[in-house]
Amino acid sequence: MKKLIPALVLGLCLMGCSGANSPQIDARALARGSVAALNDAWVAAGDICAAVATAEKNDALRAQCQSILVPVYDSLHLAALAVDGWDATAQKNFPCLIKDIIMGLSQAKVLVEDTGAKLPQLVDDALALASSFAPQCQMSDGGS
């Protein structure tokens, strides 16, 4: 024990020093976390939208939610496949998929909040987390 403590301190110091040289978050880890968070937000938006439409017997609202959220699901699924593969093509396409998801979820948020319902904080948190990828889409597609 007497020898282990200095060894532990030195080992932790060495690990800490090497860690200090690479403070960046791994891109794949950030991508995975962003897709998982956006998916939670998508589920929350879909659940609340369906619940409000059912409670108000408002099929137009349900249809609007469906027309916004189904394409977002398709982009989420493609983004998840991109994370699972994470090759050069997947990394190139990922930011624009995230941008599509953010735009769709933002539309769904406005639609739900116009009914007086409120989406949970996790939706805004997911949008904020994933927003770091969106500018990379603008750079790769020429700023559309």
Added chain:
Amino acid sequence: MSSTLLALLALIESALGEFPQLLADIESLIAKVKGNSVATPPPPPLAPQIEAQDKAVLDELSKPVGS
């Protein structure tokens, strides 16, 4: 040679004697850390999880509600 100097030499000798053990402890610690990182399984694929989680919501959104 004074007794203080002798004591100091004994202390240095003792510290040097422990140095190889200290290195061995560090190597063992690093090997454990590396071993743990290698043993960590890869995360499960994300796409099937999303399909499974979202199916119920997609079904719910596709059902017309009475107006």
